[in-house]
Amino acid sequence: MSLSPPLNLADYEALAQPLMHPAVWDYVVAGAGDGITLAENRLAFDRIAIRPRMLVDVSRIDTTTSVLGASVAAPIMIASSGQHGAICAEAECATAKAAGRAGLAMVASSGSNRTIEDIAAVATGPLWMQLYLFPDRPRTVALLQRAEAAGCRAIALTVDSPRWGRKERSLRTEDQFNWPAQANLADLPPATAVWPDGGAPATWADVDWLRGATRLPILLKGILTAEDAALAVERGVEGVIVSNHGGRQLDGVLASIDALPEIVAAADGRCEIYLDGGVRRGVDVLKALALGARAVMIGRPVLWGLAVDGAAGAFDVLDILRRELTSAMALSGRPTIADIDRSLVR
Amino acid sequence: MSLSPPLNLADYEALAQPLMHPAVWDYVVAGAGDGITLAENRLAFDRIAIRPRMLVDVSRIDTTTSVLGASVAAPIMIASSGQHGAICAEAECATAKAAGRAGLAMVASSGSNRTIEDIAAVATGPLWMQLYLFPDRPRTVALLQRAEAAGCRAIALTVDSPRWGRKERSLRTEDQFNWPAQANLADLPPATAVWPDGGAPATWADVDWLRGATRLPILLKGILTAEDAALAVERGVEGVIVSNHGGRQLDGVLASIDALPEIVAAADGRCEIYLDGGVRRGVDVLKALALGARAVMIGRPVLWGLAVDGAAGAFDVLDILRRELTSAMALSGRPTIADIDRSLVR
């Protein structure tokens, strides 16, 4: 069966594999440990059944919404992920062009292969920067100031990585590839210490520090419990990203879509809730929104798009997902994002 | 293992595949998206366990019942489906002959390859017409008047297709076949607009309009929630067809048999409830009736019968299902349709 042109994100996955170096492929698709959480991220979505409403006027479907106050074409964002430069020469600049063309927001990784300034220069949609705290604060402050100066609209602090997860599939092959450098680091003050435990720790005290170190809104990326969501709200963060890091940190943690309801309940509207992990179809976006997410983020599929056709491929991945969401909204009787509520899922 | 003669509907499926053009096969068997709802339609039936009663007098099994007041030989109907002409030269006329010979009711698709008049001319059982509303009303009215004049006894308005579902398997091959024309369209007033969004939208206002545009009973085909069933009853429709369009519209919606109980409860006897989706055995008919359906409708298996042996094949499919139902009623201690109640399933 010919997969050309790709009809869905799974087609992009199939097309991307032979185009990517095996070590890069392993890095991208790997989960931690036995891959139980990686699989659950998908299975948990498929266990949720939609209850569609009929005979609603769906002649105009409006997928537009806002993320931290910025208008976007759909509640779909590009999750932060690394190594775009191992997949596409233009690296994160290609990704940013795709996001902008699609009218969507993107989270750039602090470990990107292009500098945040380069990415921001081509980004036309809202740009957030993901952050791993460096042990020495001046280095972190310098990066934050650069992000602010470049026009980033929010900082997504990764909170689930005090140690790097063991992606064993990737550990077996990572030495077979010459990975591109992390561009932001080259222009940062030299490090007085690297992450001593093989990971980027952060604590609630660091969140308070970060609040004082930047004027940008702060999101915590990697929250999986109601308890932590409540603490996040108390600290005054603007958003929480429900995520298990694509199943790449602690294998055995619950699926992100399964964690979402308790977090939405705990936040109770006091900050915005985002979700990544397992979103592969427009109907998955619908399910996440029905359970209270403001928007979803996708990671791996964007990289498959980059591998297949650079910025155009990444755009097409986003566009397929947006079109699937449009169709799913029409077929479930929800013409606007505001119409999507808890009664939509069983 | 020889499959001749076919013992069950699965045999017909196996026999039909090599007899059908691959593109037609793909069109018929495809589900939307990842096929989750398509699979669930079957799995949900198999999860329901029968509690059979013994030592009842089952010397005479009576499968007769009525659908919208018309007597039929069994609570089994032919669901509306398209492209019979791609499978069998006689197209829907063969299907109608099979239904009549079996004493069963048939729903003709408004997009049939034979005109509603041709189908009605050979139909000896009750004939209903499925309807997609055209954007221009005169065209719709003309079709309704033709259906009434031809003797159709009800109109089944499809309410789940404001957009056509993406049946990706079929999208990959549909261009390899020269599909026969929709016969009713040729004799209708020319369209001033086609469906602009790739689908046939309908709203509750359209249901009210339809009530005024025809003297026939109206059923809403594609209802999947108690909320919509309650609205349907309020609007005074005569029936609801619980259906997810054979898993061909929005992938991820619940199985039709799983939606049935809440809809039966909401309707509370104020209109008739039908079900399609996943019925492949007489015991499935029994389960659907135990959960409150007045009758079930079958789609794909009738097409397999057509492919294998035209009207005779379609009749045999219906007859196998009716005989299986007869046996299932005897073996569960339910000699008449009225004896089938909720206590029959766990």
Next chain:
Amino acid sequence: MSLSPPLNLADYEALAQPLMHPAVWDYVVAGAGDGITLAENRLAFDRIAIRPRMLVDVSRIDTTTSVLGASVAAPIMIASSGQHGAICAEAECATAKAAGRAGLAMVASSGSNRTIEDIAAVATGPLWMQLYLFPDRPRTVALLQRAEAAGCRAIALTVDSPRWGRKERSLRTEDQFNWPAQANLADLPPATAVWPDGGAPATWADVDWLRGATRLPILLKGILTAEDAALAVERGVEGVIVSNHGGRQLDGVLASIDALPEIVAAADGRCEIYLDGGVRRGVDVLKALALGARAVMIGRPVLWGLAVDGAAGAFDVLDILRRELTSAMALSGRPTIADIDRSLVR
């Protein structure tokens, strides 16, 4: 891997298949319809978890019990099944010898390939006769009188077969074998009518008639609901056999072990409850007894034993099961049958 000597009943199944005519094999292993109930009979056992007690004195394990007042070596019986003569020249006489040697009770089928007198002549354990009611009563009475005269201790009236179930796998091959005759029929008065509907119907009125026609205890074989168990107790029957006929009658009915608890509750000690369907391990016997069965019956495995080594093979099957039960009782801290209670399963 060599399977000799067979260690368990699955080994007997593997050894038996090449020794049996394919049509006989298909007849024996077939379930009705899609085999869902056949599979569930096993799966439902495996879903039940044992809660074993430790540090009990299990130096002497006593598997003896009684069935309808007759002492037996273990709560394991041979279920009635047909066509022993198609598997072993000695037919049911071999089976009866095996049961006697094992100290276990056997239910002879009324359609056996040897006469009830021949079977009784070699039986040294308790012998019951299964009964299908003939449409003409004199013929039935004659068979009952012969069973009584031959020393049968109970009549197990099959109540689940007003129609013969469709075992499709067997329907495809049954004509390829010259099946041996039903021996009892040859010596009965000629039939004025055969079963007109392809099955042996029975009603509660027939149960009352049977009560007057025999002085033997009566069991109803094929009860699957509390409602019918309650009616059976009201009619004064001595026992109920919870059974779905090995998944050979109505596919889709619940597993017999899943039906057991509600039946035990409904009978409330007023008659004995037996179970067949899916028993393949000693631990299955333990589970059934924990849920309230007085004894279990096994069907297909006895036939595999017959195929492998005639009476000796059938005995070994029974003996393996009894030894597995002995071990399971020891390992779960239940030295006697009376010690097995509901707390043993989760």
Next chain:
Amino acid sequence: MSLSPPLNLADYEALAQPLMHPAVWDYVVAGAGDGITLAENRLAFDRIAIRPRMLVDVSRIDTTTSVLGASVAAPIMIASSGQHGAICAEAECATAKAAGRAGLAMVASSGSNRTIEDIAAVATGPLWMQLYLFPDRPRTVALLQRAEAAGCRAIALTVDSPRWGRKERSLRTEDQFNWPAQANLADLPPATAVWPDGGAPATWADVDWLRGATRLPILLKGILTAEDAALAVERGVEGVIVSNHGGRQLDGVLASIDALPEIVAAADGRCEIYLDGGVRRGVDVLKALALGARAVMIGRPVLWGLAVDGAAGAFDVLDILRRELTSAMALSGRPTIADIDRSLVR
């Protein structure tokens, strides 16, 4: 894919198989019966979802804890298992060296291939001795006195083996290997009776006797119910090992991790609760501790380590598990063992 160097315990399993005699392999990996409990031991772990906490200070992860008052590097112990001498020339002495190097406790089997004195001589971590009661008490007393003299710190009485479980896979091949002798037996008084029923029975009276026969703490190994845990506490034992003997005794009993919660509740802190069965990842240790275990024990993986590289391999197995636990504690926000509580699992 190269498995060298082994990254996880599954790698050790794959590397070990070709290095072990097939009969030894079968003996080690076999479960009783159909292997249902063996499989459930793993599946039950994987069904438990972790709820990780973020932004905790995990800069210092402390896996140290104590077992019966003795400090150990982690809540991971080596379970008692037999036949180390069939895998590695140094037998249990290699295992003890590995445990000591890892700072972990080990349970030596009473049926070890090296004497308890030899094992104790090389053990630098806490050493417990597993005990099967001999029918003649002097022989048992002699073994207990030797264990005490050798420095063992506790006796783990196996209570689940009044009969040896039937590990059928092993029964088929066990004759193909010349098994090494049980070293302790050679130096014990000659037996006046061997285990007459093929197993080592023990009763609550024996527990009382054992209490009088040794000054060492006593643990009961093989408890699976709250009822038995309550009795154990009443008898004053110091610990309970929740275990189904690696699925090697009664197939069909519940998974040990599923039995844990009710046992922890019944013991209510009055004795220490250990668990073996299915632990293959650091996150499994975390789950068991969250559900109330003081430490887990691992069996088969240590043998794989022995097969691959003797004491060094066994150490590496323990070290991988400890490092995985360290990472899992960091990634779930639990820097110390005391921080691991019930809220960590769903």
